[in-house]
Amino acid sequence: MSTINYSEKIPNNVNLSEDKTLQRALEHWQPNYLNWWNDMGPDGSNNFDVYLRTAVSVDADGWAQFGHVKMPDYRWGIFLNPKEEGRQVNFGEHKGEAAWQDVPGEHRANLRRIIVTQGDTEPASVEQQRHLGLTCPSQYDLRNLFQVNVEEGRHLWAMVYLLHKYFGRDGREEAEALLDRRSGDSDNPRILQAFNEPTPDWLSFYMFTYFTDRDGKFQLCALAESGFDPLARTTKFMLTEEAHHMFVGESGVSRVIARTCQVMNELKTDDPAKIRAAGVIDLPTIQRYLNFHFSVTIDLFGADESSNAAIFYNSGLKGRYEETKRGDDHRLQGQTYKVLGLKEGHLIEREVPMLNALNEVLRDDYIKDSIGGVQRWNKVIEKAGIPFKLQAPHKAFNRKIGTLAGAHISPDGRAVSATEFAARQNEWLPSVEDRAFVASLMGRVTEAGKFANWIAPPVMGINRQPVDFDYVRFN
């Protein structure tokens, strides 16, 4: 059992105390981190005891321990999955070599870039969510928000550890920059655009945790295949925690839908105006939020043709989703993949070299996984007997990155004119009025067991606690 050492200021299972230089570097970074958390972490949450899931070891029975923890005293630290003896690089030109325990010189810059990009998303989402606690629909949801926040915080720690341990002075500077950038700041924004979008309300939060944290799952899965073993082990552990974030999103949206359907059946209406008047979010608005978050998130996978992706794969830095479960040659030379393009105003499919299309491969894996959840939301609507189906929009809809950037594609995949797109934009994406309406519902509910009118209670509590359990003690 790889037990985590709590006797130090920085809980870890990487023998930090044996590497005094690294320990000092991280101890120097830590107060800055805490300052960042105090400035940019959840608003007004200091001194709350929150029922959090915390890791006491990284094996099956140790990483999910539940108990009330004071918010700033969460066990921030560095946890890596145990080392797998004899692990190899499983893809690319180094396939079959022993996995690297140190950074290969020629891949140093690329690896640093991958780690910095991943690391930057972690504090960014905490910043995006920092005001949400003030409008939580229940204590249960507030606890889930905080759980997501602290784990994002600790995932930042994981990436910072890699930067400090393996990238020398450059790494230290990058680690500091992670605390300097701010989500949405015009002068010093976060690296990826989706992490500069505001998360103004809880419907956005649920959509974000469903779609965008699912992007996190796929990116982490691809990094967990890396030939650079410390990165693989770090991201494997992060993945175990990421699941909860997606759960918050999937169940959150599902509960919003359940409540809406309940009110629709009570009022016997599908008129959005009447449904809104009853204080719940109508299904077409939910569809528009879905369209927005889906399209913004699939941009996170990058350009559909990317030489970087090819280099990352070929050099063994970043694999595909479930790389080792795939039955091909794991080198992909000479293979092709279909990507979408636009020709004379029509969407067409082009064959491009597989290695250059790996962003698209990961995006397509993601889309398949995302749509599965949308179908589960539809089951809720179907069960309520309402003839309405939510749909993931077409892959080319509302894209800002890659060959489809700026193309005018409707959610059902038709190329339309710029005029038509502009005219129907409010039908397809949340309008200012939609956002204002959703914002108008956001009132704070913190009494145990009580829920805001626009959302149904969860099927069960966290860690099998009752729904009216004291998830947050406000002290």
Next chain:
Amino acid sequence: MNAPMPAVLRQHLIDPEICIRCNTCEATCPVAAITHDDRNYVIEASKCNFCMACISPCPTGSIDNWRQVPGAKAYTVEEQLLWDELPPELSAEQLAAQLAELAGGGDAAAVVDAVAAATPETPATDPTGEAAFNSAQWGAQVPPWSAAHPYTKLYGPKAPTMATVVGNVKVNEAGTENETHHIVLDFGSMPFPVLEGQSIGVIPPGVDAQGKPHHARQYSIASPRNGERPGYNNLSLTVKRVVNDPQGRPIHGVASNYLCDAAVGDKVQVIGPFGASFLMPNHPKSHLVMICTGTGSAPMRAMTEWRRRLRQSGKFEGGKLMLFFGARTQAELPYFGPLTSLPKDFIDINLAFSRTPGAPRRYVQDLMRERAADLVALLKDPNTCFYVCGLKAMEEGVVLALRDIAQNAGLNWETLGATLKNEGRLHLETY
């Protein structure tokens, strides 16, 4: 493992309606019993060894589903992959019919009884085939070193003393099946010194069906050593009105109904006090871990209240109190209100409800496993005493949980358990 299937299997299943397909269970399962396709995550019955490693990491709770099925007709992986929702639990009759069919006909009712007898509440968890775990062997026969010296057996069955009922209040919600009363008895000027953890006997008046006087019924004392009302010669009991026997058949508990119906001013025949080892440590830095169900909470209430009074008087030096308390529902839990108003920095309360509608069953040992990190620290601390009181059925689960928590932390249970017993630090009182 690929063990042969038992006749009746509590099959571990994943609820496809709640599962979010995050892969956590598959990643954590140590025996690769979990697999998935594009549609569902499923568990292969022949591989699952009920190790429960997947349970707490699951963010949704969908992993914690169980169905009783004939072992030979366990749901296959192929079947599960096609599910949109879990199949309903088989009724006893359906299960019996399937078993009878598998056995080539026979007496369905006899099969039902066999099933009931063979099926534990929780899955059998000992895949190692070791000898059955004997929880009782770990219970201490001696008190903690710093316990105050108790008086015992001042009054025997032949010479009971009399006490007056001075209080009788219900301590759980009205209308619950397990109605529980808090009874205060005053001994007037008769000496009756007690300590927390001791018990007394009450002799109901009248005679039984054979015309013999009723036997005494023993109750744990729920008040601290200086009385329910400090400075008066009184004590309190926690009494559950018994209206069903353990099999659920209606009976009329003689002593419990007598006490629950007693009016203020009634005289009660009392013997005792009893008990010389289930006693709390007296030094104020000692830690108490209290694990109880239902009226097993009485001694825990006494100990907690004594510590609370010490704290109020400034004589308490920060020993930790940790309580694991189980009941069927919150409404049935005695002293729920007063318990939840105790300061949180004084006592760490963990409540488990096994019959909350719509919620999965939770038992005290589940909570203990969740708090393993804290319990390990306490197990290692020689100032900690453990107390278990409640229904017999809980004892094994609780001691097993303690053992597993210790072993998972790299402690040797054989050594630690023996130390706890020899030093009077693990006390079991179950009935």
